[in-house]
Each structure stands twice: as C-alpha cells, then as structure tokens.
Amino acid sequence: MIDEKKLEDRLVALEAAKSWSPRVVSRLETLLRSGTDEALYRINPIQFATEKSIAEAEAIDLFLHACVAGLFDMDWQLVCPVCSDVVESFRSLRKLHTHFHCQLCQSDYDAALDDFITVTFTVSPAVRGIRFHDPDTLSAWDYVFHYKLTPGGILPDGVPWSEAAKGLVRVLTRIEPGAVASLEVDAVEGALLGQDFDSDAHFFFPIATDTGASSSHVPVTLDSGKCEAAPASIAPGKIVFDVRNAGKVAVVFGILQLPSATFHRPQLDFTPALSGKRLLMTQTFRDFFRSEVISATEGIAVLDVTLVFTDLKGSTALYERIGDLNAYIQVQRHFQHLLDVTVRHNGAVTKTIGDAVMAAFSTSADAVQAALEMREAVDQLNRDRPQRDFILKIGVHRGASIAVTLNERLDYFGQTVNIAARVQNLADGDEICITEEVHAAPAVADIIAPYPVAKSEAELKGVSKAMSVYRLARMES
Incomplete structure (x- = not known):
C-alpha cells in the first residue's frame, strides 16, 4: 500500500x-x-x-x-x-x-x-x-463513525460524542438502489430515530407501553432525500422496518434508540484543532499557498483578530539623505526583521504598504509581545548605523473582521482594520498605542506591566465615540 x-x-x-x-x-x-x-x-x-x-x-x-x-x-x-x-x-x-x-x-x-x-x-x-x-467502498459503520463524524466533539464526561453515539445505534447498513432491507429492532421505552446519513430523510417514532397494540412491521420508503414511513403505534418489543430505497444512489441508513421522545444531544466541547483563522495567520500558509483565495463575495467572518500596524517615522528624510536605492535596501532589512518577529509570535504579515506593515495575530497577547519585540528589533538595526534612521510607530487593535481576497491576496476588511491603522497614526516615534480591547485581553496586562503606560481618549475618524488608547513608552532604565 x-x-x-x-x-x-x-x-x-x-x-x-x-x-x-x-x-x-x-x-x-x-x-x-x-x-x-x-x-x-x-x-x-x-x-x-x-x-x-x-x-x-x-x-x-x-x-x-x-x-x-x-x-x-x-x-x-x-x-x-x-x-x-x-x-x-x-x-x-x-x-x-x-x-x-x-x-x-x-x-x-x-x-x-x-x-x-x-x-x-x-x-x-x-x-x-x-x-x-x-x-x-466503506462499511456503513466506517462511513458514519470514521468518515462522517469527527472524534473532536467531547461530552461533559470526557467521552467523544462519536463513541457515545455508537451505543445508540441498533441497526446500521448500506441499502443499494431498488433494494429493500428488513431491519429488526428490539425497541425499548423512549423513541426510535431512523436516519439517512447523507440527507434530511428520517423517521421518528415514540416508544411507550401505553400505545396499545404494537405494529410488527412498518414499511418505509426512501427517495431523493425524503422518507415516508407508514403511520404506526409502537410499544416496546420486536419491530421490523422494511426500508425500500427507491432512489438512484446507495443510502447509509441507521436506526437509533433514544432514551426519550424529547431527547436532546448534550452540549459538546471540542478538542483543540487547527482553525481556519489560525491557518490564515500562519506565515507558511501565506507564503506557500498564495493561490488560495476566498471566492465568497461577502468574505468569511473572523470573530476575533488582533491587528498590528507599523510605520517608519521620518522615512522620507532617510530616502533624501542616503538615496533611493540604499534606503530601499535598508527598509527591506527592516521588513525582514518585522516578519521574523511576527512569525516567532504566531502571526502573519498580511501586507506591506510603502514603509508600513500590517500583521494579524490570533491573540492580543501574541500581538503585543510582537509589537514590543518589533521595537527592539528596529533598535538593533539602528545600532549598526551612525544615527537612528529607523523610528517605529505601532498601533494594535482587536475586534471582528472579514477575511477577503483583495488584489489577489488574502486580506482583512472592516472597521477593526480601519481603527488599527488610525491608532498607529496616533503613535509618536518609538511609541506603541493599544486600544482598550487589546489592553483588556488575557495576559496583556502582565506583558506591559514593566513599561510606562499613559492612557488617553482619542477621537478617530469614522468612529462615533472616543476610544481609550494606551501609549507604551520604552522601559525605564
């Protein structure tokens, strides 16, 4: 194999x-x-x-x-x-x-x-x-419990729902087109649910001792995603469902014994998995899967993303002083440093605009830690130069956004992006500005504790009310 x-x-x-x-x-x-x-x-x-x-x-x-x-x-x-x-x-x-x-x-x-x-x-x-x-070619059992259901859904007692569901199954089989399957079930008090696992076709029968005479056979027809079951009153005991597949494709059909007629699936927790959000914020994905685009015209929602915008203060003077080519080479070095820092802190650079960088992170803690390290990385660049050519301004904001494809590149769109860019504009040289949404995020307070922080209210274009902004200066020596 x-x-x-x-x-x-x-x-x-x-x-x-x-x-x-x-x-x-x-x-x-x-x-x-x-x-x-x-x-x-x-x-x-x-x-x-x-x-x-x-x-x-x-x-x-x-x-x-x-x-x-x-x-x-x-x-x-x-x-x-x-x-x-x-x-x-x-x-x-x-x-x-x-x-x-x-x-x-x-x-x-x-x-x-x-x-x-x-x-x-x-x-x-x-x-x-x-x-x-x-x-x-899979067996009905493999198809349902390994191909259809993921083991990631966990019940409150720690058991995967896919495992618990196996205990509810009384019959599970594949029915070929035109075939009839006689499915016998030993019904107990509660309910029987018959389910086509690839369509909405299903039947549901309460099972109770006071229903009167029990039906021994119940004809059921499956056809093009619909299920027609003959009316029946079913008491506990043996019952046979004669299920005919009148459709043109094979059907994986099962009958489940539910504990009650009002059975509700318990709430599931999910084991940690690689989310679409995490993948889009992985630099390797963005580097190697550039052809991946979001075709949905409305984009795909991201409920919680932290965006970092950076820009160089005084870069125009740098270009004038050392010439376009030399300045370009130095700015590219600065970009590489910021990219390296972003990757180390589980983020991805979304785009560069002139001398500015936009990066996305899954958590605000990662974003703030990256912003602080970006400032230090640029300082390291300046140590090799006769004067401080690179002075970074950084803004960080957290919120919901829309993942879209713009100019053949995966990007983010919406008010969160606008605010992050405008918060960066508020920053002075060597300053990091973070919003209240970032400041209140888990672990951020501990990260910024050693730094001088000044809180102020800022009016931002396009935002109806003033926003609280925290300015992070350099650590006092």
Missing part, C-alpha cells in the same frame, strides 16, 4: 525544506509507515503536536510543508457544533462557503474562520492508500 520511492523522495524534500527540531520529520515518517488508516485520515496537527511533544507552530509548519512535498492533502471542513458531523469538506479555500446545513441535526449554521471551520491533513493516495480515500 506504500509507494516507497515516492515516500522516500518526498520525505527528503520535506527534510530539506527548513531546519526542523530534532526527530520531527522522523516522527512524521513513523506515522506514515506504521499508522493505521484512521490515524492517517483527517490528522489534527494540534493533537499531533501534543502527542509527539512538538511545538504547535512547528507541527502546523510541518504539515504545510508536507503538503507542498506531496505527502498530504489539506482539507477545509465545516463541522457541526451539535453532533461533530463533518458536513462538508473542501480541498481548497476557494470552494469554502460559510452557510451550511447539518442533515443529522436538521440545523443550519453560519461558519466563521474561528468557529465550525477546521483544517486537517490526509495522507496522499500517491504515497499510501487508505480505505478512506474511497468512501463509497
């Missing part, structure tokens, strides 16, 4: 891609060679990092580089928050949409990059074939 030559060639390319921590690539090779089919399907890089004692950022980089090398395929998934069903999966961000309908829950959702959108990695069929590469 393993193409040894392709595996070896692509592992060599992966090893040469960058300087990895010791044994990182060998751990991935072990997984590729000896992992089960389940372990190589929809891999969660965050979970991989935990299990293999690898830094999360390096694990994400590892799988992105492995995709480039042809070892894995990347999937963008829409995951139901109620039942952990992978409702839809896309090989490209271009095809991703944000409104989705979960057929298992009969519910509609609007996804944001922070929520309901996760990114996983599956071994490339060119390297190693696994049974999940061809879902039509």
Whole structure:
C-alpha cells in the first residue's frame, strides 16, 4: 500500500525544506509507515503536536510543508457544533462557503474562520492508500463513525460524542438502489430515530407501553432525500422496518434508540484543532499557498483578530539623505526583521504598504509581545548605523473582521482594520498605542506591566465615540 520511492523522495524534500527540531520529520515518517488508516485520515496537527511533544507552530509548519512535498492533502471542513458531523469538506479555500446545513441535526449554521471551520491533513493516495480515500467502498459503520463524524466533539464526561453515539445505534447498513432491507429492532421505552446519513430523510417514532397494540412491521420508503414511513403505534418489543430505497444512489441508513421522545444531544466541547483563522495567520500558509483565495463575495467572518500596524517615522528624510536605492535596501532589512518577529509570535504579515506593515495575530497577547519585540528589533538595526534612521510607530487593535481576497491576496476588511491603522497614526516615534480591547485581553496586562503606560481618549475618524488608547513608552532604565 506504500509507494516507497515516492515516500522516500518526498520525505527528503520535506527534510530539506527548513531546519526542523530534532526527530520531527522522523516522527512524521513513523506515522506514515506504521499508522493505521484512521490515524492517517483527517490528522489534527494540534493533537499531533501534543502527542509527539512538538511545538504547535512547528507541527502546523510541518504539515504545510508536507503538503507542498506531496505527502498530504489539506482539507477545509465545516463541522457541526451539535453532533461533530463533518458536513462538508473542501480541498481548497476557494470552494469554502460559510452557510451550511447539518442533515443529522436538521440545523443550519453560519461558519466563521474561528468557529465550525477546521483544517486537517490526509495522507496522499500517491504515497499510501487508505480505505478512506474511497468512501463509497466503506462499511456503513466506517462511513458514519470514521468518515462522517469527527472524534473532536467531547461530552461533559470526557467521552467523544462519536463513541457515545455508537451505543445508540441498533441497526446500521448500506441499502443499494431498488433494494429493500428488513431491519429488526428490539425497541425499548423512549423513541426510535431512523436516519439517512447523507440527507434530511428520517423517521421518528415514540416508544411507550401505553400505545396499545404494537405494529410488527412498518414499511418505509426512501427517495431523493425524503422518507415516508407508514403511520404506526409502537410499544416496546420486536419491530421490523422494511426500508425500500427507491432512489438512484446507495443510502447509509441507521436506526437509533433514544432514551426519550424529547431527547436532546448534550452540549459538546471540542478538542483543540487547527482553525481556519489560525491557518490564515500562519506565515507558511501565506507564503506557500498564495493561490488560495476566498471566492465568497461577502468574505468569511473572523470573530476575533488582533491587528498590528507599523510605520517608519521620518522615512522620507532617510530616502533624501542616503538615496533611493540604499534606503530601499535598508527598509527591506527592516521588513525582514518585522516578519521574523511576527512569525516567532504566531502571526502573519498580511501586507506591506510603502514603509508600513500590517500583521494579524490570533491573540492580543501574541500581538503585543510582537509589537514590543518589533521595537527592539528596529533598535538593533539602528545600532549598526551612525544615527537612528529607523523610528517605529505601532498601533494594535482587536475586534471582528472579514477575511477577503483583495488584489489577489488574502486580506482583512472592516472597521477593526480601519481603527488599527488610525491608532498607529496616533503613535509618536518609538511609541506603541493599544486600544482598550487589546489592553483588556488575557495576559496583556502582565506583558506591559514593566513599561510606562499613559492612557488617553482619542477621537478617530469614522468612529462615533472616543476610544481609550494606551501609549507604551520604552522601559525605564
């Protein structure tokens, strides 16, 4: 099942891609060679990092580089928050949409990059074939509990919902077009739910001892996403559902025994996963997947992003003093320093505009730590020069935004972007301005505690009320 030559060639390319921590690539090779089919399907890089004692950022980089090398395929998934069903999966961000309908829950959702959108990695069929590469050949059990449901949804008692749901299943089978399946169930008090796992087709029968005479056979017809079940009163005991597939495609159909007629799925927590937001804020993704664009005309919502804007004070005078070419070279050095700092703190540079940089971070703590280190990095540049040519102005703001494609580049749009840029304009040279939203974010107060901070109110263009801004000066020596 393993193409040894392709595996070896692509592992060599992966090893040469960058300087990895010791044994990182060998751990991935072990997984590729000896992992089960389940372990190589929809891999969660965050979970991989935990299990293999690898830094999360390096694990994400590892799988992105492995995709480039042809070892894995990347999937963008829409995951139901109620039942952990992978409702839809896309090989490209271009095809991703944000409104989705979960057929298992009969519910509609609007996804944001922070929520309901996760990114996983599956071994490339060119390297190693696994049974999940061809879902039509899977058993009904594999299809539902390994292909459809993600193990990431966790019940309050710590058990994955996908495991708990197995205990509810009384019958699970694949019914070919034109076939009739006689499905016998030993019903108990509660309810029976019959479900086509690929459409809205379902039936629901309460089961109670006081219903009178029990029906022994119930005819059921499935056709083009619809389910018609004969009326029946069902008491506890043996019951047979004669399910006819009148459609043109095979149906994976199951019957679940629910504890009550008013059964509600318990609220799920989800194990940490690589969100669409985190991936878009990973520099490796932005560098190697430049062709990925957001096709949705309205963009995709990001509920919580922290943006850092920087600009150089007095750069015009620098160009006049040392000439355009020399100044350009020095400004590019400054860009590289800011990029390095951004990557170290789990962010990504979205764009550069003239001498300015816009970077995005998942957390305000990372953004503020990066801003402070950016200031120090520029100071280091100045130490090699006869005078302080580089004086940085930095603004940081947190809020919701829209991820869009502008000028063939993934970008952010909205009021959060506008405010972040205007807060940067408030900063004097060597100053970092952060808004109240950033100041109040977790861990930020501890990070800025050693620095002199002055709070003021600022009127910003396009903002209806004054905003609190905190100015971070240099640490007092």
